[in-house]
Amino acid sequence: MTLLILGLLIFLGLHSVSIFAPAWRDAQVAQRGENAWKGIYSLLSIAGFALLIYGYGQARQAPVALYTPPTALRHVALLLMLPVFVLLLAAYLPGRIKSAAKHPMLLATKLWATAHLLANGNLADVLLFGGFLAWAVADRISMKRRVARAVPGAPAGPLNDVIALLGGLAIYGLFVMGGHRWLIGVNLF
Missing domain, CATH: 1.10.287 (Helix Hairpins)
Incomplete structure (x- = not known):
């Protein structure tokens, strides 16, 4: 630990x-x-x-168990994860998604962390995902009082949202279909 x-x-x-x-x-x-x-x-x-x-x-x-989440929360976690990869791509592909989310990387981090806190109840999970959630919330709050630095990425364009949406959903599909098990060692189903 x-x-x-x-x-x-x-x-x-x-x-x-x-x-x-x-x-x-x-x-x-x-x-x-x-x-x-x-x-x-x-x-x-x-x-x-x-x-x-x-x-x-x-x-x-x-593992040190702190709580045992109900099985239904794993399904909620899968739903919360759906926009995460889209938002991650949108952070580097400026378009309407990025404009609407304002800070898509931070929103993706908050959704990712929340989903994993709902589905996992061990001490290490709470430290890891809770730490990232707290950081993302603090960073988002601080963005209101500081000037955001430019994020390198593609130039703004009308296809960026399509690329972010289709690419993000494809990555999500790969994770659900076995990528999570291969990369993290945890089977989602």
């Missing part, structure tokens, strides 16, 4: 710099340069992500 917590602290901590210390972040970029900042940020993020994945895998070997 220690590695999961350490990974979460590193990964979400880094991703919270713009929320809690935007002036410090800007000073680091000014002092080190944009590329150096992004390089350090990326390496530390990858290390944190690797730790949380490894730690979560370890924690699943000796």
Whole structure:
């Protein structure tokens, strides 16, 4: 559990710099340069992500049950996951979906985390998905008082929504049909 917590602290901590210390972040970029900042940020993020994945895998070997969700909530979780991949793609494919969602990556993260909290009740699940949910909520709230940085992506275009919708639904279908089992080790059905 220690590695999961350490990974979460590193990964979400880094991703919270713009929320809690935007002036410090800007000073680091000014002092080190944009590329150096992004390089350090990326390496530390990858290390944190690797730790949380490894730690979560370890924690699943000796689960600590906090609650047992009813089976029906797994179906609700599957429904909540339906727009997640569409929103993730829409974050990088500007169109009407991105405009309507305002911050599609954060909305996707909130839906993903909520779905997984509904379907899983172990301590590691609550730490992982609850941590991401809390971070996404805090980041969304902070977006109201700070200037959003540009997200790299495709130029705005009328086909972006179609690509995001069809691509997102295709990825969802792959996950449901066995991708989740292959990648995560958990069969959805």
